[in-house]
Amino acid sequence: MAPYRRHVFVCTNQRDPSHPRGCCADKDGANIREAMKAAMEQAGLSGTVRVNKSGCLDQCEHGVTMVVYPDGVWYGFVKLADIEEIIRSHLIDGEPVERLRLPDACVNTSRCPHRGGTVQLGLGGL
Amino acid sequence: MAPYRRHVFVCTNQRDPSHPRGCCADKDGANIREAMKAAMEQAGLSGTVRVNKSGCLDQCEHGVTMVVYPDGVWYGFVKLADIEEIIRSHLIDGEPVERLRLPDACVNTSRCPHRGGTVQLGLGGL
Numbered sequence: 172m173a174p175y176r177r178h179v180f181v182c183t184n185q186r187d188p189s190h191p192r193g194c195c196a197d198k199d200g201a202n203i204r205e206a207m208k209a210a211m212e213q214a215g216l217s218g219t220v221r222v223n224k225s226g227c228l229d230q231c232e233h234g235v236t237m238v239v240y241p242d243g244v245w246y247g248f249v250k251l252a253d254i255e256e257i258i259r260s261h262l263i264d265g266e267p268v269e270r271l272r273l274p275d276a277c278v279n280t281s282r283c284p285h286r287g288g289t290v291q292l293g294l295g296g297l
Numbered sequence: 298m299a300p301y302r303r304h305v306f307v308c309t310n311q312r313d314p315s316h317p318r319g320c321c322a323d324k325d326g327a328n329i330r331e332a333m334k335a336a337m338e339q340a341g342l343s344g345t346v347r348v349n350k351s352g353c354l355d356q357c358e359h360g361v362t363m364v365v366y367p368d369g370v371w372y373g374f375v376k377l378a379d380i381e382e383i384i385r386s387h388l389i390d391g392e393p394v395e396r397l398r399l400p401d402a403c404v405n406t407s408r409c410p411h412r413g414g415t416v417q418l419g420l421g422g423l
Binding site: 175180221223224225226229240241242275279 | 300353354367369
């Protein structure tokens with residue numbers, strides 16, 4: 172059998188509450204992962220898509236953060252209410268949810284505006 | 298800045314010791330992830346390659362298991378002694394370490410011979 176068609180990693184990292192960057196655990200990361208897993212099973216995606224919790228994805232200011240591979244699509248500020256759309260649009264229909272997507276200017280850089288940087292974003296609702 | 302060039306997820310899932318499938322935590326998963334992270338930093342890969350711990354990758358009989366994205370390359374039975382080769386060959390030179398690679402017939406299926414299944418493998422050393 173082939174490996175998973177898509178593999179989702181949801182950050183559930185817990186930091187000390189005093190940490191200035193915050194953490195995904197404090198933003199409901201574990202519940203979001205559990206709810207996503209349950210919704211995917213209900214959608215019949217078990218065996219073709221897997222959703223795992225992960226350690227710190229280092230996108231703390233964008234939490235709850237998740238990444239979908241092999242696409243390499245990063246989502247930020249994900250809430251429980253967003254799960255259904257991610258599953259339907261991205262994991263079933265193959266269309267990433269643009270409104271939740273983190274632009275390259277945000278991922279993996281301290282120059283991201285959410286970290287106090289100065290990079291210009293083309294990011295609407297965030 | 299672009300997202301990570303490669304993203305490694307190492308299973309560190311802990312199961313009850315009596316579980317018949319075993320678990321990666323009992324096979325040194327956490328130490329392997331820590332050692333890999335340290336070795337990658339030493340190799341100057343911080344910022345371009347990230348190594349995270351993950352929850353159960355559901356390849357328990359192949360532990361310690363890891364997956365490298367976006368390549369979608371799965372490794373099984375990884376030991377501390379294998380880390381240097383994975384970093385040098387795959388993460389730096391882009392050549393997966395074939396001797397550690399899990400074939401598709403092993404990943405994501407209960408028919409895998411390591412789970413008591415009957416699929417024929419072209420797998421040398423495992």
